[in-house]
Each structure stands twice: as structure tokens, then as C-alpha cells.
Amino acid sequence: MGSIKENLSIINDRIANAAVKAGKSPKDITLIAVTKTFSAAQVNAAVDAGVAHIGENRIQEARQKLPDVKEGVTRHLIGNLQRNKVKYAVKLFDMIQSVDNIALAEEIDARCAKMSLKMPVLIEVNTSGETSKIGCHPREALTLLKAIDRLPNLSARGFMTIAIYSAEDEQVRDCFKRLKEIYDEAQTLKLENANIGTLSMGMSSDFESAIEEGANMVRIGSAIFGSR
Numbered sequence: 001m002g003s004i005k006e007n008l009s010i011i012n013d014r015i016a017n018a019a020v021k022a023g024k025s026p027k028d029i030t031l032i033a034v035t036k037t038f039s040a041a042q043v044n045a046a047v048d049a050g051v052a053h054i055g056e057n058r059i060q061e062a063r064q065k066l067p068d069v070k071e072g073v074t075r076h077l078i079g080n081l082q083r084n085k086v087k088y089a090v091k092l093f094d095m096i097q098s099v100d101n102i103a104l105a106e107e108i109d110a111r112c113a114k115m116s117l118k119m120p121v122l123i124e125v126n127t128s129g130e131t132s133k134i135g136c137h138p139r140e141a142l143t144l145l146k147a148i149d150r151l152p153n154l155s156a157r158g159f160m161t162i163a164i165y166s167a168e169d170e171q172v173r174d175c176f177k178r179l180k181e182i183y184d185e186a187q188t189l190k191l192e193n194a195n196i197g198t199l200s201m202g203m204s205s206d207f208e209s210a211i212e213e214g215a216n217m218v219r220i221g222s223a224i225f226g227s228r
């Protein structure tokens with residue numbers, strides 16, 4: 001592994017190549033540097049090297065680390081969120097990517113109402129069927145979107161998934177295709193608060209396939225920071 005700066009430069013080139021292959025401009029793809037387990041100093045090194053978005057998956061870790069992270073970087077929650085931790089999440093994060101049930105959405109809405117805040121969220125979908133993964137069933141995704149759309153302090157922006165853990169590119173791509181279909185169908189709905197434009201899929205091992213299947217946001221950790 002090179003330095004964070006060198007790794008980032010390689011990743012940005014790979015994202016750009018995949019984007020062009022998918023008929024997109026590299027700037028259409030948003031990179032989230034996934035900073036879980038890495039220190040605030042490492043996060044700040046990435047910010048100095050040009051990272052504009054970071055992703056954390058645990059509230060407790062984020063509460064300790066994020067106060068030491070430079071301002072101006074957009075903070076995404078990408079991990080499982082329990083309802084009793086929502087009060088922290090709405091203060092720590094600019095986007096919550098892991099909304100997979102209406103009770104959680106309602107709790108976020110209630111907390112944001114108190115702060116006069118409108119929280120951008122993604123609906124996390126379990127596209128692999130693996131029981132170890134959170135996310136709503138693909139069949140429930142649009143119903144959940146419509147329910148979230150009625151909550152005034154939430155703004156649904158799109159969908160997020162983690163693909164199947166598999167060495168088979170075909171199987172991984174099937175997960176991405178499933179989410180892209182849901183995303184495309186969501187575009188046809190009449191929605192109030194929602195503004196569907198984000199398809200968050202792809203990690204260090206599979207982000208090029210994800211971009212080729214339509215991702216416009218990728219979440220990359222180990223390929224930038226090293227193994228955890």
C-alpha cells in the first residue's frame with residue numbers, strides 16, 4: 001500500500017475509467033472515503049488529499065472521532081442505526097444511508113423536527129438476501145420510499161446496498177442490477193419531499209462493477225486506508 005494520498009489518486013483514476021466505461025463523466029461519481037476504524041489524523045490526511053465525503057458505520061466511534069475531523073467534509077452514516085441512537089446521529093451526520101424501516105424513519109423525522117432540520121436519507125436494501133445484512137427486502141423498498149416521503153423532516157435521496165460477499169462478479173452484479181431497477185422505478189413515482197438521484201453501491205472490492213451497473217456514489221475504505 002502507498003500513502004493515503006497515493007492510494008486516493010489510484011482510486012480516483014479507477015473511478016474515472018469505470019465512469020467513462022459506463023458512459024458517464026468522472027465527476028458524476030461521488031467518492032465516500034470509509035473511515036471506520038481509522039483515526040481522525042488519518043481522516044484528516046484524506047481530507048487534505050481532497051476527500052470531500054466520509055462514511056462511518058458506528059455512532060459511538062463517530063462521537064469520539066468526528067469532533068476532531070476537519071470541517072467542510074460531508075459526513076455519511078453508512079452502518080446500522082438503532083432508534084435509541086438517532087438523537088446522536090442527527091447531530092453527527094449530514095446524510096443517513098442506512099434507513100431500512102419506517103419506525104427508524106419516524107424517529108429520525110421526530111428528532112429532526114426538534115432541530116428544524118431536514119435530513120437527507122438513503123433507503124438501504126438487502127439485495128443479496130444474506131441474513132447477516134441489514135436493509136429492507138427489495139419488494140418493500142418503494143413502499144418504504146412512499147412512507148418516508150410523507151415525513152416532512154426527511155428527504156429521501158435514493159438507495160444504498162452492500163452486494164453479496166462473493167468472488168463471483170456475476171453474483172455481485174446481480175445485486176447492483178436489482179438496486180438499479182428499484183432506483184429507476186422510483187424515478188417514475190410522484191413524490192413530495194424526495195429527490196431521488198443517488199445510487200450508493202460499490203466498495204473496495206467491487207466498485208468498478210457497481211459503477212458499470214449504474215452507481216453514482218461509491219463507498220471505499222480499505223483501498224484508500226489499508227486493511228482494517
Ligand SMILES: *Cc1c(COP(=O)(O)O)cnc(C)c1O
Nearest residue numbers: 034057078203204219220221222
Ligand atoms: C466498511 C464499509 C464499506 C467499505 O468497505 P471496504 O471494503 O473497506 O472498501 C462500504 N460500505 C459499508 C456500508 C461499509 O460498512
